[in-house]
Amino acid sequence: MSQTDRDYSEKRDYIRMxxxxxxxxxxxxxxxxxxxxxxxxxxxxxxxxRSFQVGDKLxxxxxxxxxxxxxxxxxxxxxWVTQQDAGSQKLGLTILKMN
Structure with missing residues (x-):
């Protein structure tokens, strides 16, 4: 199951700092x-x-x-992407690999 396929409550089970x-x-x-x-x-x-789209790799x-x-x-x-004031964005990034 991909990150986007998980329901909202399951994604919120991770501890955020x-x-x-x-x-x-x-x-x-x-x-x-x-x-x-x-x-x-x-x-x-x-x-x-700067603007990005869902699926962009960063x-x-x-x-x-x-x-x-x-x-x-x-x-x-x-x-996920949310537009903010003055053309900025909030981005949800899933970690694919730690270097």
Whole structure:
């Protein structure tokens, strides 16, 4: 069963951690600054100033502020999109692979 086939309540069973962290989205070689709003073991919610569509594949990089800690890198897929003010979007990303 794919992430999009699960019912809403099952998707909400994952614990979400609010992070409000600056991230970099990488799409077709472009680096796009964004903000990770929350993060779970299976996905994340991100706010970006650039438009994406459901099904787009994005690499997400969250750099660590501490030299001793490695940042997070993940391959993701856009599973939902909500338009925001000033042309920005909130994106639901499912994590396909952690790098």
């Amino acid at each position: 609010r992070v409000d962290a600056d991230v970099t989205l990488i799409h077709a070689g472009d680096l796009i600054p964004a903000v990770c709003i929350d993060l779970s073991s299976s996905g994340m919610q991100v706010r970006a100033a 690499n997400v990089r969250i750099d660590s502020e501490h030299a001793a800690l490695k940042g997070l890198e993940a391959e993701t897929e856009v599973v």
